[in-house]
Amino acid sequence: MTRFVPHFLAAACAMAAATTASAQSSVADLVGEYTLASSTTVPASSWGFTKSRVSIRKLDERHVLILLACEWKREPKAVCREHYFAQQRDGGVYMQDMNTDSQRWYFDPATRRLTVIWRGADAKSSVRHDVYAPTQEPLTDPALVRRMKREETLWNDKENLRVFGHYSKWTYQNNRIEFQSGTPK
Numbered sequence: 001m002t003r004f005v006p007h008f009l010a011a012a013c014a015m016a017a018a019t020t021a022s023a024q025s026s027v028a029d030l031v032g033e034y035t036l037a038s039s040t041t042v043p044a045s046s047w048g049f050t051k052s053r054v055s056i057r058k059l060d061e062r063h064v065l066i067l068l069a070c071e072w073k074r075e076p077k078a079v080c081r082e083h084y085f086a087q088q089r090d091g092g093v094y095m096q097d098m099n100t101d102s103q104r105w106y107f108d109p110a111t112r113r114l115t116v117i118w119r120g121a122d123a124k125s126s127v128r129h130d131v132y133a134p135t136q137e138p139l140t141d142p143a144l145v146r147r148m149k150r151e152e153t154l155w156n157d158k159e160n161l162r163v164f165g166h167y168s169k170w171t172y173q174n175n176r177i178e179f180q181s182g183t184p185k
Contacts, residue, residue, distance in 0.1 A: 026179055027088035030056045030064055030107060033139075034114050034132035039073075041128045046074035047120060053144050054114060054132050062088045063167060065155055066095075069139075069147035081147035083155045087172040093179075094172040098164070105177040 033055050039048035052070035059065050063085055070080040085096045095105060106115040112134040120126030139145055154160060164170070 026109075027062065027064055027086070027093050028058060029109055029179075030086070030093065030177070031058050032056055032112065033135050033137075034112075035135040035137070036070075037113075037131045037133040039128065039130045041120075041126055043124055043126065045124070045126060046072075047122075047126055048073045048128055049080070049130060050076065051141060051144060052080075052130065052132070053139055053141075053148060055139075055148065059085075059167070064093075065167075067148055067151045067155070069144040069151065071143055076143075079147075081151050083151045085155075085167040085170065085172075086177060087170075089172060093177040095175040095177060096167070097171040097174050100175045104175070107177055107179050108181055109179060110181055 034053065036049055036052035039050075039052070041047050049070045050073050052068065055067040055069075057065045057067070066084040066086060068082045068084075072078050072080050084100060086093050087096075095103075102119045102121070104117045106117070107113070108115075114132040116130045116132070118128040118130070120128065139148060
């Protein structure tokens with residue numbers, strides 16, 4: 001019994017260290033540029049994107065900035081841009097709690113694909129799946145470039161900081177970015 005305890009403790013410590021190392025690297029694993037591969041809605045509708053780009057940038061050891069620039073299928077000229085923050089904590093990466101309750105984010109480290117599932121607030125209870133593939137190509141679409149630049153200035157805007165506070169003080173509890181292999185169900 002006494003021989004088992006040291007081996008068990010050593011294995012448990014090694015496992016905890018591996019889990020901690022994995023958790024610390026997962027926020028960095030998200031960093032990159034992603035382009036829209038598909039945007040589908042159930043039931044089928046025009047609530048989706050014709051084109052979109054996600055840019056994830058590291059802000060500090062625990063936070064990333066997620067910039068979204070897009071174009072709607074039904075209204076190409078309408079505003080379609082957003083930014084979010086995510087935080088590494090408790091062995092995972094969590095989206096900000098503010099304004100993210102209708103979406104779920106999934107990341108497959110093997111393929112570096114992002115999937116975002118959005119719940120609609122319409123009478124049909126629509127659900128949209130947006131799948132993003134990693135890209136090395138520079139963003140050249142004029143509408144997406146303009147929208148991305150706008151979000152780049154808004155995330156650190158003085159008025160937003162005054163009203164909402166610094167992202168490091170926000171709550172990150174309810175919306176975990178799921179790291180997985182394969183496609184989310």
